[in-house]
Amino acid sequence: RKDRPERHRRVQEGHRLSHDPNHLNHLISGVAALAATLLIISLTINRLVQRKLRLSLFLFAGYVLFNLLVWQRAGLFSGLAGNLQSLERLVFAVEEAELALLTGEVGSGKTLLTRALVDRVGDRYEVGMILNPRLSPRQFLRAAAKELGITEPRLLSNDLLEQIHDRLLELDGQGRAALLIVDEAHLIPGKPTFEEIRLLTNFQIDDRNLVAIVLVGQPELRVRLRHRAYRALTQRIGVSFDLVPLGVEDTRRYLAHRVAVAGGARPLFTETAVARLHAAAGGIPRVLNQL
Secondary structure, three states: OOOHHHHHHHHHHHHHHHOOHHHHHHHHHHHHHHHHHHHHHHHHHHHHHHOOOHHHHHHHHHHHHHHHHHHHHHHHHOOOOOHHHHHHHHHHHHHOOOEEEEEEOOOOOHHHHHHHHHHHHHHHEEEEEEOOOOOOHHHHHHHHHHHOOOOOOOOOHHHHHHHHHHHHHHHHHOOOEEEEEEOOHHHOOOHHHHHHHHHHOOOEEOOEEOEEEEEEEOHHHHHHHOOHHHHHHHOOEEEEEEEOOOOHHHHHHHHHHHHHHOOOOOOOOOHHHHHHHHHHHOOOHHHHHHO
């Protein structure tokens, strides 16, 4: 309420400026300056082409195309309610090299979220993905070693841990970091494999973790980790969230966004159709896509 007079004054000031001839002149001058700048840029590009520096333009075009593809995936992803916030939380966990837990029902968008995460971190990270973690402790460490760029993993667990540690230090010396994504983590067979994951979080330098780990799985993974036996691991989880099914309004937005990304100019579904699709799919994006 205290801000109302100030907001009213700003509105009145904006209204006055919109009708002020001097303000309009400044605006026209700014537009003219922008047009002149664009003209100079176009002439510069033309000169570069005349000097046969087409390679630079080709590389620039490739860079732009790559970013467009990344943003297209991010745009498709943004149709899911709350997922942009989830992505930002994951990015934060990775940048802080923390252990993160992501759970959700089948088809809720977990895979799309992790792909968007990989797009965001880019080449700054050595990214490893374990897609089938139904492995013994030693098998898991060997898989992690290969995913992090170790061509010849050793055989014994202690040697593997030392090898992975050396690789993480090597990456840190190159100014890069490591990200390990464990998909379908609810399939991990027993506590000993989770213990190896906990040991990986011990790798630090100057009070800074050397590897970020993201555990991705179905809701039963969260239930399992609540057991007292996993307390040492869960205490190290810095970011944890669950992807919930879409509501009716979120379903409408998601469908409209998918239509727009596909090139549609207007919404295709009536409110009744959206309600029926939501009820049939249970708010699960993958089922919506199939329907």
